[in-house]
Amino acid sequence: xxxxxxxxxxxxxGRGGGGADGxxxxxxxxxxxxxxxPRGEESxxxxxxxxRALAYLxxxxxxxxxxxxxxxxxxxxxxxxxWEYNEYEIIPALTLxxxxxxxxxxxxxxxxxxxxxxxxxxxxxxxxxxxxxxxGFAIAYFLAFHIRSGTxxxxxxxxxxxxxxxxxxxxxxxxxxxxxxxxxxxxTLRALGLIRQPIEGLLYSDFAVVLAFVHLDTVxxxxxxxxxxxxxxxxxxxxxxxCGASGAQILWTVIxxxxxxxxxxxxxxxxxxxxxxxxxxxxxxxQQIASVGKVIQVQMAYLQFPAAAANAMVLLAAVLLMxxxxxxxxxxxxxx
Amino acid sequence: xxxxxxGLTKRYGAAIAVDGIDLKVPSGAxxxxxxxxxxxxxxxLRMIGGHERVSAGExxxxxxxxxxxxxxxxxxxxxxxxxxxxxxxxxxxxxxxSLKMRGIGKAERRAKAMAMLDLVQMGHLAGxxxxxLSGGQQQRVALARALVTGPxxxxxxxxLSALDPFLRVRMRVELKRIQTELGLTFIHVTHSQEEAMALxxxxxVMNAGRIEQAADPRTVFERPATAFVAxxxxxxxxxxxPDGLVAVRADRMRLGAEAGPSAVPxxxxxxxxxxxxxxxxxDADGLERPPESPAALTAILSDAxxxxxxLRPGDxxxxxxxxxxxHRLDA
Numbered sequence: 001x002x003x004x005x006x007x008x009x010x011x012x013x014g015r016g017g018g019g020a021d022g023x024x025x026x027x028x029x030x031x032x033x034x035x036x037x038p039r040g041e042e043s044x045x046x047x048x049x050x051x052r053a054l055a056y057l058x059x060x061x062x063x064x065x066x067x068x069x070x071x072x073x074x075x076x077x078x079x080x081x082x083w084e085y086n087e088y089e090i091i092p093a094l095t096l097x098x099x100x101x102x103x104x105x106x107x108x109x110x111x112x113x114x115x116x117x118x119x120x121x122x123x124x125x126x127x128x129x130x131x132x133x134x135x136g137f138a139i140a141y142f143l144a145f146h147i148r149s150g151t152x153x154x155x156x157x158x159x160x161x162x163x164x165x166x167x168x169x170x171x172x173x174x175x176x177x178x179x180x181x182x183x184x185x186x187x188t189l190r191a192l193g194l195i196r197q198p199i200e201g202l203l204y205s206d207f208a209v210v211l212a213f214v215h216l217d218t219v220x221x222x223x224x225x226x227x228x229x230x231x232x233x234x235x236x237x238x239x240x241x242x243c244g245a246s247g248a249q250i251l252w253t254v255i256x257x258x259x260x261x262x263x264x265x266x267x268x269x270x271x272x273x274x275x276x277x278x279x280x281x282x283x284x285x286x287q288q289i290a291s292v293g294k295v296i297q298v299q300m301a302y303l304q305f306p307a308a309a310a311n312a313m314v315l316l317a318a319v320l321l322m323x324x325x326x327x328x329x330x331x332x333x334x335x336x
Numbered sequence: 337x338x339x340x341x342x343g344l345t346k347r348y349g350a351a352i353a354v355d356g357i358d359l360k361v362p363s364g365a366x367x368x369x370x371x372x373x374x375x376x377x378x379x380x381l382r383m384i385g386g387h388e389r390v391s392a393g394e395x396x397x398x399x400x401x402x403x404x405x406x407x408x409x410x411x412x413x414x415x416x417x418x419x420x421x422x423x424x425x426x427x428x429x430x431x432x433x434s435l436k437m438r439g440i441g442k443a444e445r446r447a448k449a450m451a452m453l454d455l456v457q458m459g460h461l462a463g464x465x466x467x468x469l470s471g472g473q474q475q476r477v478a479l480a481r482a483l484v485t486g487p488x489x490x491x492x493x494x495x496l497s498a499l500d501p502f503l504r505v506r507m508r509v510e511l512k513r514i515q516t517e518l519g520l521t522f523i524h525v526t527h528s529q530e531e532a533m534a535l536x537x538x539x540x541v542m543n544a545g546r547i548e549q550a551a552d553p554r555t556v557f558e559r560p561a562t563a564f565v566a567x568x569x570x571x572x573x574x575x576x577x578p579d580g581l582v583a584v585r586a587d588r589m590r591l592g593a594e595a596g597p598s599a600v601p602x603x604x605x606x607x608x609x610x611x612x613x614x615x616x617x618x619d620a621d622g623l624e625r626p627p628e629s630p631a632a633l634t635a636i637l638s639d640a641x642x643x644x645x646x647l648r649p650g651d652x653x654x655x656x657x658x659x660x661x662x663h664r665l666d667a
């Protein structure tokens with residue numbers, strides 16, 4: 001295929017490699033000599049243990065990286081989220097006050113700040129998914145089923161990555177001359193006489209935020225969905241046509257179900273990216289729109305680390321719950 | 337329903353895959369398209385099934401020419417090589433798929449699918465996904481899926497090639513049983529002459545996009561039309577005589593004292609024991625070896641004859657044949 005495949009979770013890969021190492025060399029081994037049966041038994045069992053150790057050894061570097069850069073920081077964040085703080089110092093004493101602050105007022109009838117912020121962020125997740133999912137699927141479908149040449153496919157994939165050739169901040173700022181009050185779009189529309197007053201909502205609005213998210217995140221939908229689609233046996237589509245299925249029926253009953261793992265992975269990517277974002281919402285929303293990431297960033301800026309940590313833990317739990325819900329719908333482990 | 341091909345041609349750019357073939361398959365016949373890979377047999381099958389556009393010529397199924405009609409409107413169904421079962425559907429839903437596409441209600445299509453699965457003896461595994469079935473079981477499901485809409489013509493693309501030899505023979509019997517039971521026209525693509533001989537009423541031997549011979553298996557074996565057919569069908573020696581080519585069945589070759597007056601001396605180059613028979617490879621002066629063949633001639637002796645007069649590689653023995661067993665070839 002194109003060589004662009006979606007990487008499997010590294011832990012899986014380590015285990016797979018180890019497993020293959022553990023079993024493959026056993027096959028060509030000659031049958032145990034019948035003469036001394038106890039020794040024959042021994043020679044069949046003995047090599048297993050060093051091989052398993054080797055498998056663990058192979059997985060160790062990655063496990064170590066995860067331990068140092070994921071597990072330990074998470075544990076530290078969890079600990080700090082339980083500490084007290086005031087205007088000028090952090091006190092290592094256990095308290096649940098930070099969590100109580102996060103959910104302050106949430107039991108009353110009105111929506112508390114945290115809940116409103118989460119709703120706003122989830123709204124962006126939903127809007128972004130609603131656009132990137134069909135868009136990413138369509139592009140992936142085009143790449144997988146309509147492009148025959150591997151070189152052309154590679155070229156088009158590179159085209160999809162162009163937004164990532166520059167820094168995030170520059171990407172954001174570049175929208176301003178296009179969408180601004182006196183930007184290209186407003187000027188053009190005015191010059192054409194289609195509008196009198198510039199359209200205000202183009203920049204620093206929900207529209208701008210979603211636009212930027214779609215621009216950034218569609219490729220994270222394309223790659224896993226493409227990977228799923230590329231693995232569909234073309235003969236299945238012929239078989240479906242032979243069974244009398246129309247184009248739409250083939251898409252709905254054969255291609256979509258088989259693309260489910262890719263769709264799920266893409267959805268997880270986009271969800272986590274949007275949930276944790278603070279830059280895009282900040283810049284494109286003109287610092288007027290709240291998001292969970294933004295709240296954490298502000299608290300960090302004021303050195304309220306325990307509060308930020310507590311918010312981060314709540315965000316983590318929320319995202320994990322969403323992913324858990326997704327994996328309930330699609331058994332990713334089986335589909336991969 | 338009978339199937340007729342008239343000047344059927346498939347071109348891929350300048351390359352010709354199928355070169356204007358004419359063929360009549362009578363209704364209810366078991367027809368095998370036989371030939372080496374790349375001879376155009378699969379392309380022909382796919383054109384009959386509507387999976388490949390026809391470059392020129394016509395496919396007539398039953399009373400009407402089907403032109404470029406989609407597969408489902410032709411009254412044909414295809415069983416794909418490696419089965420192409422839908423991996424996300426269990427056996428029953430795979431079989432019910434085409435009924436679902438036709439908008440038939442759930443209860444009815446499930447009942448029909450179960451009846452079909454019972455016909456191929458897979459009823460007890462209806463709830464399994466294809467990945468949980470063995471090759472032979474997958475093939476039965478694929479057969480049921482192809483049959484469920486009641487096609488008049490079943491097209492099979494190398495249906496047995498993915499099975500191990502024992503299963504292949506069993507499924508062969510099964511295919512023949514179902515074909516006879518349902519009275520359908522089967523068109524079966526294969527590169528195995530043994531399969532074609534065992535199954536078909538009509539063997540169509542193809543080579544380089546053309547039909548070399550189309551006849552019942554016995555005629556093809558007794559009177560191969562061309563040197564290609566004689567070589568491909570096996571069991572023949574193609575011998576160049578001063579006045580043309582003849583094919584002589586390997587089991588009609590005579591060695592030693594029986595060789596007759598026109599015998600020539602030959603060297604034994606190979607002896608293969610096959611159980612009921614022994615294959616003896618022979619080289620003789622003035623006889624060319626066919627390409628990829630270990631010897632110029634093969635003689636098949638019964639094991640009794642062989643053990644009465646054993647031969648070893650390196651021996652020289654007179655070789656000849658019954659004049660009556662020599663069949664003159666066209667080219």
